[in-house]
Amino acid sequence: MKNAFGVFLLLHLQKVRTDLQYDNCAYWTSSKGFGLPEYTERIVLNDVTIFYHDSSLRSKMPCPDWINTTAGRHEWSIIHEWTDHNRYFITLAFQSAIHQFNITGSLSDQNIYQGSGCCSLYPNGTYRALLTHAFNGKDFLSLDINSNAIVAAVPQAAIYKNRRESDPVSIAETAAYYKKKCLDRLNILKQAPEVLIRKVPEVRIFEQQKAGTITVTCHVTGFYPRVVQVDWLGPDLQPVDEGITDVLPNEDGTYQTKKSVIVPEGDVGEHIYSCVVLHSSLPDNITRVWGLEKRSRIAVWTLLACVCLLVIGFGFWIRCQSDAHH
Ligand SMILES: *[C@@H]1O[C@H](CO)[C@@H](O)[C@H](O)[C@H]1NC(C)=O
Ligand SMILES: *[C@@H]1O[C@H](CO)[C@@H](O)[C@H](O)[C@H]1NC(C)=O
């Protein structure tokens, strides 16, 4: 039974790849009364801002040096072109939302319209995309990428929905981007030097004794990017906190996390437990072993006890020998 559990964990781990999850997101805002430029646009790949533009800037960010392919430069020119297109539609949606929500004249002077369009590539190869808009922090609409339709989250979005859907070519173009082209852009942008940064985790094991059990913690810190997998392997282990692991930021921009398990006292020194860390900075994994030290300490004490017994036994034998001679 114990062995079966160990085998199950190993199989589970082998299925997990250490590749990163990539998120290619665009964020647009149109606002009044927040001191922000009237329109802003940001393209972010895995928390790294690759492109920024707002209505107060005269020129758009030039193509960065690390984009050195024809396809890459072409993509950058599309980003520039779309800025105007996005600004037009986001402003239109904002005006429409203000009008529709303010029919009763109750809207404040501070209003904000936020759009986000993301596509994600998961380590298992799954691709997903999502386009949503919110008005004053509440869902306003989303795009159904498969049917080229706008889904109104509130009745006030109906006017803008009709306006967009009256131009099927434009909406099909947007949907086509999220179906496939967003992934092409992701593959270009993930070459950004800031996205390629990798920092190797440090792994340490701590133990804490509590009423008949030992809690062993695997502490992992100093890694970048954020995605990490930490697993304990060994028989009879019970997870702490339902095995949920939070990844927290360090001050230097790296991350840390920990995973604790409870080892029943009876098992201490009986088995070997390992903490296995998978991260994109590592070709394989980092494995730290716990339990061996206990076992070797027991071995050392056993050896010492045997030596003592031998010495005492030998002493007695000498005594007996010399007694016999007298
Ligand atoms: C593009 O840049 C990368 C990394 O900076 C370099 O390895 C590669 O040779 C460059 N390719 C071309 C076509 O210049
Ligand atoms: C909402 O409507 C009222 C009355 O029509 C108007 O005075 C006010 O400026 C409007 N507010 C916004 C944010 O448009």
Ligand SMILES: *[C@@H]1O[C@H](CO)[C@@H](O)[C@H](O)[C@H]1NC(C)=O
């Ligand atoms: C791939 O991973 C994602 C995110 O973890 C998950 O939602 C999806 O179901 C997975 N797909 C397959 C085919 O395993």
Ligand SMILES: *[C@@H]1O[C@H](CO)[C@@H](O)[C@H](O)[C@H]1NC(C)=O
């Ligand atoms: C960890 O990496 C080693 C090679 O360094 C490999 O033999 C072992 O199977 C890996 N363990 C897991 C759980 O992936």
